[in-house]
């Protein structure tokens with residue numbers, strides 16, 4: 001049975017620290033149950049703060065990081081090591097500081113990778129890597145314990161942008177051309193792929209996100225506000241700071 005929850009923190013730093021603490025607990029629980037854990041990472045400003053909080057958390061070693069699989073929800077299709085890549089951000093903020101198993105770290109291909117600047121081929125390559133990690137009977141995707149998602153000012157999640165054809169995509173991974181936010185070429189998990197996760201966490205900080213968050217929680221259409229179109233199989237968790245929670249629909253106002 002799927003559950004939705006909204007949690008509002010007073011400031012971005014607390015939001016980041018609380019999200020990091022939750023993630024440590026969630027990954028520890030998954031490892032207790034299944035012996036391993038899988039998280040899908042996001043990019044963006046609040047994600048960078050969460051990753052830093054994870055790195056600095058005294059509880060971080062509760063997780064056996066060598067038994068965590070890391071995937072990415074989207075990538076800015078740029079050369080490897082480009083500071084704008086979500087992979088670079090995550091590696092610098094926390095992955096490089098953890099005792100990972102490198103074979104469990106699955107960045108999306110870069111624009112100087114085996115497919116060169118062919119984003120469609122890169123998307124197909126990532127889909128094949130995901131399918132290879134899937135358990136028998138789950139043809140296309142591995143089990144995702146948690147998908148982390150930032151929320152754009154326009155309501156985008158991963159690189160699924162409002163009114164873009166990618167909002168209709170049913171394959172698990174898609175190239176995105178003509179992104180309204182730079183860079184214009186990206187690779188993304190699609191809404192149906194994200195929605196296979198046990199838990200989907202949407203994380204938003206700042207007044208610029210308030211309108212998108214309010215519309216998503218008021219059940220806007222997913223083509224207009226992609227954040228409205230993602231749901232975990234067990235839990236959809238909104239982690240907000242007060243500024244991002246400013247335009248919550250009336251049913252949630254008591255939280256602010």
Ligand SMILES: O=C1O[C@H](COP(=O)(O)O)[C@@H](O)[C@H](O)[C@H]1O
Nearest residue numbers: 042043044045046150151152158
């Ligand atoms: O470009 C992207 O933007 C969103 C949100 O970023 P933020 O800086 O506004 O928090 C991010 O979730 C996505 O992964 C990224 O590629």
